[in-house]
Amino acid sequence: MSEITKEDSEICKKEIRSNVFEIGGHQWYILFYPQGCEICNHLSVFLCAANHQKLLPDTLHKFYKREHDWGWKNFIELPTLLDGFIDDSGSLIIKAQVQVIRKSVNGPFPCLDSQYRKELLRVYFKVVKQIFLRFMKEKRNKLMEDKTRWTSLCAFWLGMDQKPRRAMSREKMDVIQKLVVKHFFINKNVTSPLVMDFLFKGLNSLVLDTNKEKIILTISKQIVRLLKDDSDASENTLITLEDEPKKEIAFAAKELAVPIVSVDNDMFVLADDAMLLLEKAVLEPFPDERVPPNRMEVDYDEESDDEKLLTEYARHTLEVFVLDHIFCNKIEIAYKEASELKMHEELIR
Known part of the structure; x- marks a missing residue:
């Protein structure tokens, strides 16, 4: 003062x-x-x-x-x-209220004090929401804008072996995080710290949901082993170890929103086939247009609905960012190289 x-x-x-x-x-x-x-x-x-x-x-x-x-x-x-x-x-x-914002030890996203976040949110909620919304709309329009090319690209992807498809469906977390900061952090823009803070909260939501799915899978496998050891059922009626965890996961996680991206150690990994996820990203409603998922809550006891909604927007923004990065920098490049090779072979013939 x-x-x-x-x-x-x-x-x-x-x-x-x-x-x-x-x-x-x-x-x-x-x-x-x-x-x-x-x-x-x-x-x-x-x-x-x-x-x-x-x-x-x-x-x-x-x-x-x-x-x-x-x-x-x-x-x-x-x-x-x-x-x-x-x-x-x-x-x-x-009066001047000052907070020194430091980088998180868990990544490149600076984090805010909770009270300071709430004060900024009262003023900039609509601005931050629009930043995430504009990014997702832009990527949606781009991902499948050329229908003819999209059909050809899907045929190329389906004809590829599983091993290279799996290799292309993942990217290092630190690579993505640095690109996200570069894209969303605008120096001297008062909303940038708030955007970074919610991107970090969105990342935490992704990590926690991934860990929850791993726990469900582990418990499911243990249940199946017990059933297999104790059951007197015939081999024909016995549920297999391979199939049962899938059913258990579907039952235990039915309240969770279907993810686009999961986390595996230090990697972002697409949660399903890339082409199916691209269609999902384009067609599914935005966070406040659907029923809120029953996610594992992270310090939500004192969080407002606005904070929860922006966390969902930030999480979905990260998922779309990863999907777009993999699509543009891996799948499209492989498709382009294959198309050029095919054209070259036809010219030789």
Whole structure:
């Protein structure tokens, strides 16, 4: 909190600095220009890093060595400032809430304090939702826009051996995460930290659902072993070890939304055949257009419906991002190479 008094706000005073305060291991101060900074008839206000000489020369953070302040030149018009914002003692009080956002130890997505997230969400919920929605709509329109080519590509994919298809249906998590940050993080955009935070929550949702499916599979196999050991049924009527887990999983996970992507150690893996998943991504409704899935909840006790919805949007955005990456950088390239080879062979013939 900083206070401007009558003496400070005299016309001759061009610049006023608040006392230095410390947040997040860094020192800060608020800088005021009562006459405006490069602009007339406005109060200009900036939050500044007092120890900016110790900051890195360049970083994704808003504050760095070459640019250690951030604020508004036209914060408020002076006539408006004098009309109700200055108290009876002639003082103007301005509060600045600061949070130092650090990268998560589990990945490249910076995470927010829960209370700060809620405050940003009240202002930027619709903006962040639209960022995710615009991305998914754009990818949907692109994935299957050429019907003739799509038919040819499906025939190519079905004619491929299972081993190369499985190899193409996966990508390293760190590769995808870096690309996601590069795509969605816009430096100096106030909504970017919120977008990154929900992408991290969406990633956690993917990981937890994958772990839940693994637990169901393990339990199912144990049940089948017990049934096989204890059953006196004939070999013809005995349920096999191979088939039973599938039925158990279908029963135990029937409330879960069918995933597009699962997580296997450090890899993103397509949860089904790539062509089927592409059709699913194009045709299925968006998160708030369908009945919310009964997912394993992650710190949802104090979360608002808006937070839960944006987590679903972020999760689906990640799934579509992985699917689009694999389709464009692996499947389409293999298809193009095969088409060029076929054309070359026909020319030789």
